[in-house]
Amino acid sequence: MLYDLNIAWSPHTKPAELERTLRFSASLGYDVVAVNHTIGGQIPANLTKDTLPSFELPVSSSPSKPKLPTVLRRATVVLTEPAQHHRLPQLASAYDILAVRPQTDDAFSAACQSLNDISIISLDMTVRQPFTFRPKPCMFAVSRGIRFEVCYSQVLQGPVPAHVLGPKGNKDWNSGYSGGADARARAAFIGNVSSLIRATRGRGIVISSEAQSVLGLRGPADVMNLLHVWGLPADRAKEGLSVLPRSVVVNEGLKRSGFRGVIDIISSADPVQGDVEMAEAVNGKAEIATGNPQGNRGKKSKNQESNKKRKNDDAETLDAGGDGEGQPISKRQEKRLRAAMRKKQIDAGTADV
Incomplete structure (x- = not known):
């Protein structure tokens, strides 16, 4: 199965355009798609599913159109201050996948080492980052199960528009998010991707599109070729479209449906004959060990005979x-x-x- 865990969405996105993008991604071969809502301002205090913006897909019964893929809800928080960290658990319970986009060195270090509610670190590769990709924190994040996301659509159609991240005029939120992908942005993108691949040795990199429309989508083979040109091995690029995003989806599902993200109880099975016999044998041993009179009587009789x-x-x-x-x-x-x-x-x- 192929995954695309980042389809850009905002309250300004039209439902018809979103439906067109999702159907085109299914025709390209992607089976699971995550619609991403980028939150650039402060996270609301009273956070519930009713207060969050929700996307709606128009129902179409035309058999000629390609079917929709499996659609997940994702939120990406632009981290600028440590005060935003304590509201991440509430936001994680409202979405299927939670990602962060750090804007400072402290936010990047916290995302790699201490934040437990996130599963993806998404970066804007078209701008010069205020931090460097050092191998030690990057590999520590990979060992914790956190994945780094590379969005190839940033170099094709430019990054996410400024109105998605927050109000106009805010330099922290809108920095690097206005304008298209010019030559300088493409050079910065290739340099950042190469640095990330060197720091992580090609491990733990999830490939997504962050497409705002159908023009930002590419087929899986084209995406793997692009990443291979930028320095990522072909096998790692294939994992970034299938194995690694699947692990993100499965782990996030276990966090929300299982007990402390470890045990997922589906249903209780009926006992079979072998299980009953094993339970009786275990109970018999337990009775002898705990000093049951019957067990002690049997033990004494054997000792007397010997x-x-x-x-x-x-x-x-x-x-x-x-x-x-x-x-x-x-x-x-x-x-x-x-x-x-x-x-x-x-x-x-x-x-x-």
């Missing part, structure tokens, strides 16, 4: 006059044996007289 057998064997040995070859003799048995031998000698002397 002791009785040993006494009978000792008596037979004494009667036969043997010295218990092959078995160690205690001092008490040795005394009894000497007394028996002395008695026999006295009896033999009396009979001679």
Whole structure:
């Protein structure tokens, strides 16, 4: 299965245009698509699914149109201040996937090392980043299961428009988000992608489109060729379209449906005969270990039988006059044996007289 976890969406996007983009992505071969809502301002305090903007797809019964892929809801938070971190868990419960786009060095370090509610670090590669891609924090993020996202549509049609991120005139939110992909933006994109590939050794990179329309989408083969030209190996590029995004979707689903993201209980199965027998055996051992009278009674009877057998064997040995070859003799048995031998000698002397 092929994944595209970033289809740009804003409240200004028309439902017909969104439907067209989704159907075209399905025709290209993408099976799962995430509609991304970028949040550039402060996260609302009272955050519920009703207060968040929702996209609606028009229902069309035309059989000639390609079917829609599996659509997920995603939110990307533009991190500029540490005060935004404590509201990320509330936002994660309202969306299927949560990603961050750090704008400062501190935000990037926090996303790589300490933030636990995110699964993707999305970056705008068309601008010069205020931080460098160092191998140690990048590999630490990959070991934690966090993926870095490369959006190829940024170099084709330009980054996300400024009105998606926040109000006009805000330099922190709108920096690098106005204008198209000129020669300088393309050069910055290639340089940033190459630096990220060197820092991560090509691991943990998810490839998405961030397409605003059908013009920003490309087929999977073309995308792999593009990333291979920019320095990513072909096998890593294939994983970035299939294996790695699938792990993101599965892990995010476990966080929301399972117990602490570890156990997912679907239904209880009926016990079979083998399980019942195993449970009875385990219960029997537990009764003996915990001092159950029945278990102790059985254990005592076995010990008594073994002791009785040993006494009978000792008596037979004494009667036969043997010295218990092959078995160690205690001092008490040795005394009894000497007394028996002395008695026999006295009896033999009396009979001679």
